[in-house]
Amino acid sequence: MSFSLYQATVPPVQQILGSLSALIDKAAADCEARKIDPATIIGYRLAPDMFAFARQIQVATDNAKGLCARLADVEIPSYPDVETTFDELKARLAKTSDFIGSIPAARFDGAETRKITLKLGGRDVHFTGANYLTGFGLPNFYFHATTAYDILRHAGVAIGKRDFLGAVPVNA
């Protein structure tokens, strides 16, 4: 057995997309229980110049699809940033998970050396696939996913790290 780039990418990203969806369910139930308008949570943020909750989810899903599509060398689907409800955000998470799950694992073969070029701060930045995954793609994805969690936590939603980790792939 060996360790593949696919293994390091699609399953862990799907794990966290799933946990974000479950976190939204908890946030929705909390809004119901505490009589909070869901729009308040959807627009909640940790600092005035930080992205609000909905935007964190949008960027996390952008990170997820961009990361997987670039490594697999398939076209990145474009999702308009129009979500304003918990259900719409959950639909975006599900759509993203379905998309990355639809990419055949074999498309990732050799992706570790694939040349990935991103436009960052107006200039072209080059990565090998392996460096792009481990040093940019995953940290970015976890950054926005965790910040979405932290916003809910800061807003008083009763969640814990186990909710963030979601369906941890344990073995018998």
Next chain:
Amino acid sequence: MSFSLYQATVPPVQQILGSLSALIDKAAADCEARKIDPATIIGYRLAPDMFAFARQIQVATDNAKGLCARLADVEIPSYPDVETTFDELKARLAKTSDFIGSIPAARFDGAETRKITLKLGGRDVHFTGANYLTGFGLPNFYFHATTAYDILRHAGVAIGKRDFLGAVPVNA
């Protein structure tokens, strides 16, 4: 060329340990400029029942050394949780980075199938090395590292995502 478990573990974890250290420098400078007692930031948190900044750094370093040591099958060094200053937290980050950097890459050979057992919530949980890395070790590490960032950001320290990403491994 292939993609190794070592590559997926040590360099990205060292990248973020380095960026956390640089974030602490920015927090220290900010305390100086805004005349804030550093102890306020070190004890700052996003919710009353969440870990404060110092504890997030301690747990992130615990995650980092535990993750690497378990995969490499070397003993996990024990660090007492005694840090109360920015300099002490930076020393812990540096010590952790030095430790994981000292593990020979060859120790990770075959780690993808190594059986890893953790005590979680009082019971033994089993992982393959690959699942432990991608589904538990890295998400945990990024979770605490990002939350440390979010605490500083929430406290008004002038930092951005680029500071979190740190020394991104770009190629020429």
